[in-house]
Amino acid sequence: MNVQEIYKNKLIGVEEALSKVNTGDHIISALxxxxxxxxxxxxxxxADRVKDVTVSTCLPMANxxxxxxxxxxxxxxxxxxxxTPAIRNAHKDGRATFIPNHLHFAGTKRVQHKKCxxxxxxxxxxxxxxxxxLSLSSTxxxxxxxxxxxxxxxxxxNMPKTFGDTTIHISEIDHVIETNYPVPELPVSEPNEKDKIIGKYIAELVEDGSTIQLGIGGIPNAVASELVNKKDLGIHTxxxxDGMVDLYNAGAINGSKKTLMPRKMIATFALGTKKLYDFINDNPAVQILNGNWVNDPYxxxxxxxxxxxxxxxxxxLSGQCCSESIGHVQFSGTGGQSDTAVGAQMSIGGKSIIALYSTANIRVPGSxxxxxxxxxxxxxxxxxxxxVSLSRNDVDYVVTEYGVVNLRGTSIRDRVNLLISIAHPDFRDQLRQEAKELRL
Structure with a gap:
């Protein structure tokens, strides 16, 4: 039987696909x-015929x-x-719960606990x-x-064809559903003034020939815009x-100095606008590889x-980072923060950078x-x-709009003084007084 016949035999409608779901099943959805x-x-x-079906997923794009x-x-x-915001709302009503994880072990540990x-x-x-x-993710x-x-x-x-661990043969698939809808897009966040200041500080830390990992949001986008004049950058992220596409088109990225998979841009998933999807489509320079390898700190x-x-x-003031919750309320996730921060510091000449605004404007509790x-x-x-998403043992450079400090190898006394120096001026005296009271 040729591959076209195999494909035809596995083609079903979405209703038939849903009929495969049974009470108590564990479904894992792509990212x-x-x-x-x-x-x-x-x-x-x-819903009328199944109970207790668990769906494990990451960053769902729709509600x-x-x-x-x-x-x-x-x-x-x-x-x-x-x-995401939709999951946060569902969590309040008991319809969602969080899976603590480092991204490189997310799938591995999940199926050790619960069969898919x-x-x-x-x-x-x-x-x-x-x-x-598999197109946009092999996380x-x-x-x-x-x-x-x-x-x-x-x-x-409409899904881009990507290279790497996304390749899968029809013999490995049980059923296919033919669809035709636009690929979900994530608009680019325009950097604000704080983002731009922080972006400039970070760009000064990035040497020519570095391999970089960036995330999403105003600060990473500001960093990308400040890196356009760098030379021989590589990507392992x-x-x-989208910011990486811009850097490649500007000539800042060529991967020529990379020591691991030179000239290849390595990622475990892609998310952005149509510009990004068009760039990675049928582009062998971009490799979407398994998350348990890409994000492995080693x-x-x-x-x-x-x-x-x-x-x-x-x-x-000791360097502990909370990157995923507001108090006890889950807001996002650890993702690959610990993976990449630790991995960067294992690198010869590597740097891990944590960025944050010095202040936040929050609602007064009870108001x-x-x-x-x-x-x-x-x-x-x-x-x-x-x-604590990133332990104080694993923090290296810290950047706010008030400057850059390096915590590598420092004592708590050193850290208190360094971090207060990049805190907002309005809070520095208060932080010093509190640090003395706590004997930090």
Whole structure:
């Protein structure tokens, strides 16, 4: 039987795909823009015949009924590796819960705990040899495809064909659903003035010939815009972004100095605009590889002059970073922050950079939305219940709009003085007094 016949035999509709779901099943969905929209948007329609179905996912791009509508609470529970606003709302009502993880172990540890009955994802169309591409993510998808009872993929001609561990043969897939919808996009956040100041400080730390990891948001975008005049940069990153496309087109990125996979831009998933998707489509210079390899700190450390750039929500005077919760309330996730920060410091000439604004404008507890106050994001104690995403042992450079400090090898006394020096001036005296009272 040729590959076209095999494909035809595995072609089903979304309703038939949903019929494969049973009570108590564990479904794992592909990450972010690689998620299967048709399957997930109709999953709630089988709520009357299933109970206790768990869906593990990361960065869902849409607010699907199965976890946003309280009517389906008995049928579905979302367990997320990284929260979005929709998951945060579902969490409040008991329809979602968080999976603590370092990204490189997310899929591995999940299936050690809970067998995957169904992997659902997306793919670009099959080629003449019978191969499809998992397209925008191999964070955990390729690994789970080898362990799941059933693999169901939505084949979409709009999904870019990518190279690396995204390649999968039709013989490894149980069912395909043909779809045709636009690839979800993440608009580029325009940097504000604080972002631009921080971006300039960070860019000064990045030497020519460095290999970089960037995330999403105003600060990473500001960093990317400040790196355009650098030379011979390389990419080894968790997430491939629009800013990296701009740097490549500007000539700043060529990967010629990379010590691990020279001239290849390495990522574990891609998320951005159509410009990004067009750039990675059928582009062998971009390799989407398994997250358990890309984000392994020991692998990251093999890149000479590796620079990781991450952000945090709050930092205490010893260097502990809370990057994923507001007090006890889960806000996002650890993701690859610890993976990349530790890996960069294993690199010869490497640097790990944590960036944050010096202050935040927050709602006064117990008040309405109009009553707000400015607080320092560098604090003597993390907010009660806060999650430590990056331990103080693993923090290197710290950047705010007031400057840069290097905590590598420093004592707590040193850290107190260094971090207060880049805190907002309005809070420095208070921080010094509190530090003395706590004998820091």
């Amino acid at each position: 972010a823009a690689a998620e299967p929209r048709e399957f997930l948007s109709k999953l709630h329609l089988i 699907y009924e199965y976890f946003t509508n309280e009517s389906y609470s008995d049928s579905f529970l979302l367990e997320g590796w990284f929260y 009955n169904i992997l659902v994802g997306t793919a670009s169309p099959m080629d003449k040899h019978g191969y499809l591409s 955990y998808e390729r690994e789970i495809a080898e362990k799941a009872d059933l693999v169901i993929l939505e084949v979409n001609p 968790e997430m491939f972004t 692998v990251i450390g093999k890149n000479h002059k590796m620079v990781s750039i991450n952000t945090t929500l709050e930092m205490d 309405d939305q109009d009553q707000r106050k400015t607080v320092s994001k560098i604090v003597t104690r993390l907010t009660h219940g806060a999650t």
